[in-house]
Amino acid sequence: ETGVTQTPRHLVMGMTNKKSLKCEQHLGHNAMYWYKQSAKKPLELMFVYSLEERVENNSVPSRFSPECPNSSHLFLHLHTLQPEDSALYLCASSQDRIPFETQYFGPGTRLLVL
Amino acid sequence: AQSVTQLDSQVPVFEEAPVELRCNYSSSVSVYLFWYVQYPNQGLQLLLKYLSGSTLVKGINGFEAEFNKSQTSFHLRKPSVHISDTAEYFCAVRSDNYGQNFVFGPGTRLSVLP
Numbered sequence: 170e171t172g173v174t175q176t177p178r179h180l181v182m183g184m185t186n187k188k189s190l191k192c193e194q195h196l197g198h199n200a201m202y203w204y205k206q207s208a209k210k211p212l213e214l215m216f217v218y219s220l221e222e223r224v225e226n227n228s229v230p231s232r233f234s235p236e237c238p239n240s241s242h243l244f245l246h247l248h249t250l251q252p253e254d255s256a257l258y259l260c261a262s263s264q265d266r267i268p269f270e271t272q273y274f275g276p277g278t279r280l281l282v283l
Numbered sequence: 284a285q286s287v288t289q290l291d292s293q294v295p296v297f298e299e300a301p302v303e304l305r306c307n308y309s310s311s312v313s314v315y316l317f318w319y320v321q322y323p324n325q326g327l328q329l330l331l332k333y334l335s336g337s338t339l340v341k342g343i344n345g346f347e348a349e350f351n352k353s354q355t356s357f358h359l360r361k362p363s364v365h366i367s368d369t370a371e372y373f374c375a376v377r378s379d380n381y382g383q384n385f386v387f388g389p390g391t392r393l394s395v396l397p
Contacts, residue, residue: 173326202384211287212327212373212387225384259326268377269315269334272385274326 172196173275175260181281182250190245190278192260198273200266201243203235206257206277218243219266250282285310287374287388295394298366304359304391306348306374314376316357317385318348321371330372333357344368369395 173194182188194201203215217225218237232254234246243260257279261272288307296302308314315334319327331342338350348359357374374388 175326209389211389212385214384217384261327269332271317271329271332272327274319274328276324276326 173260173262173273175258175275175278177278178276179279179281181283182247183283184250184252186250187246187248189247190258190260190280192243192245192275194241194243194260194262194273194275196262196264196273198262198264199240200263201237201240202261202263202272203243203245204259204261206259208256212259216245217266224266247280250280252282255280255282285314285376285378285386287376287386289372289374289388289391291391292389293392293394295396296364297396299363301362302360302364302368302393304372304374304393306357306359306388308355308357308374308376310355310376310378312378314378316348316350317375317377318342318346318357318359319373319375319387320344321373321390323370327373330359364393364395366395366397368393 176191201218205213215229216235221237236244257277259277260275263270263272286309290305317332318330321327331340333340333350341347346361371390373390375385
């Protein structure tokens with residue numbers, strides 16, 4: 170048990186739908202992250218939150234909208250996605266944004282956009 | 284800029300045989316090095332990390348890795364693998380600059396055969 174949970178585990182949506190991915194960490198960490206894992210590609214960092222403030226947005230399209238209402242919860246709101254957005258979306262957390270700290274990952278949400 | 288290379292995309296090996304998964308990195312500053320494992324349908328789990336000190340690092344599940352600064356490598360080894368070690372293995376680097384994020388390699392798929 171990593172202490173980071175993600176729901177739903179699987180999601181199928183059409184290009185006109187709106188959905189949200191949820192991440193919750195039970196570790197008392199201050200930093201949270203969204204990653205995208207596509208087949209045959211390295212993990213891509215999408216967003217970083219530190220103490221509920223977005224500190225990084227790695228050129229992610231506006232159809233992905235993150236939200237961090239408190240230090241334990243992180244959402245990724247999805248709208249008008251494209252088929253190429255189909256991937257595994259991983260949430261992670263760490264105590265702080267210090268380089269030598271371990272990031273703890275959730276199990277991911279497998280997203281399929283039709 | 285940092286980058287991570289994992290030369291082998293797939294490594295098949297028989298049960299109880301030794302294995303080495305290769306990782307090379309490039310960075311202009313001091314780095315911290317990590318190996319993560321991803322079992323099927325799960326998120327990433329930390330195997331081990333190198334921060335400083337002894338260049339031989341021991342991790343969970345019998346894995347170890349050796350940091351070689353001159354060769355900019357951080358290869359992962361296990362003397363005798365089990366079927367349960369079948370998974371995707373990711374090497375990652377973070378720099379010594381505060382706030383720098385993980386750069387992940389593309390991953391190596393380890394398949395342990397009976």
